[in-house]
Amino acid sequence: MELNNIRLEVMQTIGKSMDELIGKYLKSVEENWQPTDMLPDATNPEFIDDVKEIQELCREMDYDLFTVLVGDTITEEALPTYESWLMSVQGVDQVNGNGWSKWVRAWTAEENRHGDLLNKYLYLSGRVNMREMEVSSQYLISDGFDIGTGMDPYKNFVYTSFQELATNVSHRRVASFSRKAGNKQLAKICNTIAKDEARHASAYMEFVRRIFELDPSEMMLAFEAMMRNKIVMPAMFLRESGQQIGELWEHFSDAAQRSMVYTTQDYITILKSLVTDWKINDIKGLNDKGERARDYLMNLPDRLERISQRIVVPKRDYTFKWIAN
Numbered sequence: 001m002e003l004n005n006i007r008l009e010v011m012q013t014i015g016k017s018m019d020e021l022i023g024k025y026l027k028s029v030e031e032n033w034q035p036t037d038m039l040p041d042a043t044n045p046e047f048i049d050d051v052k053e054i055q056e057l058c059r060e061m062d063y064d065l066f067t068v069l070v071g072d073t074i075t076e077e078a079l080p081t082y083e084s085w086l087m088s089v090q091g092v093d094q095v096n097g098n099g100w101s102k103w104v105r106a107w108t109a110e111e112n113r114h115g116d117l118l119n120k121y122l123y124l125s126g127r128v129n130m131r132e133m134e135v136s137s138q139y140l141i142s143d144g145f146d147i148g149t150g151m152d153p154y155k156n157f158v159y160t161s162f163q164e165l166a167t168n169v170s171h172r173r174v175a176s177f178s179r180k181a182g183n184k185q186l187a188k189i190c191n192t193i194a195k196d197e198a199r200h201a202s203a204y205m206e207f208v209r210r211i212f213e214l215d216p217s218e219m220m221l222a223f224e225a226m227m228r229n230k231i232v233m234p235a236m237f238l239r240e241s242g243q244q245i246g247e248l249w250e251h252f253s254d255a256a257q258r259s260m261v262y263t264t265q266d267y268i269t270i271l272k273s274l275v276t277d278w279k280i281n282d283i284k285g286l287n288d289k290g291e292r293a294r295d296y297l298m299n300l301p302d303r304l305e306r307i308s309q310r311i312v313v314p315k316r317d318y319t320f321k322w323i324a325n
Helices: 003-015 018-025 047-059 063-077 079-087 099-125 130-143 153-180 184-214 216-229 249-258 264-277 288-308
Strands: none
Touching: 003 099, 003 153, 003 184, 018 099, 018 184, 047 099, 047 184, 063 099, 063 130, 063 153, 063 184, 063 249, 079 099, 079 130, 079 153, 099 130, 099 184, 153 184, 153 216, 153 264, 184 216, 184 264, 216 288, 264 288
16 A cells, blocks of 8 residues: 555544543533633723733833743744645545535644734733834745645654644743743743643544554654654745845754743654654554664664754844834
């Protein structure tokens, strides 16, 4: 049987359990939090005082940390790109509908609240040039991305597992640093989003575990291929007004490193966690190519550790148009 047919069969098999998986990893609309729950109530007489407090706390935030918060918001707002990509993955039937298309829509609905909440908070902060941020958001959606997965579900689920863990780290770190600076409201916002990301990561990791049970060698090869090519970030094409595609990414990445929100070490830690969670060392039934792929994956973290020791993060030498004044 051709590899594509095997993948389709595996996707159909897992898709039969999608109602169970959605119930386990997603929440119903009625029980879920909404952005309004964590923002000042505009109908409340104390609304203006609440906004002033937000603005005072945001003015005091570290420049790099605040920049990363804005960039994370823009990344969340590029959700249409992620949904349209997943809808075209092999085994996801957008036209007729199946368990997988139901998952993508429900996952998107949960993720959509993240950008909404952060956008409104930043608008109230008074520290953001909202038009410049909106330009970057529109560019990021318009430019799309190339994450190196094609329409292969195996590669896509490696990517989504990794990326959901990475966004969990980023939001959780912003929450931690904000709490230390006395901004409890922002800490609550980012922690709440981080919990969603952790739950979604658990789901995509579960998809991969089930694929390993059904098609171990091809799943191992897909994992190896994604790590050889490196996991690129969804904001890889980030830019500001007047820039070329991707021109801003390096500056944003450096800010994330300097602020310790997301670092090279986090990339390595996430890889290690996936190798452990998927029990890569214990997978049975691998063919020769699968065994070689496993060897590469087991040795990769140590190799990346050695490379990371040579990385020097540059000092800040760029002013983001997103930040007002």
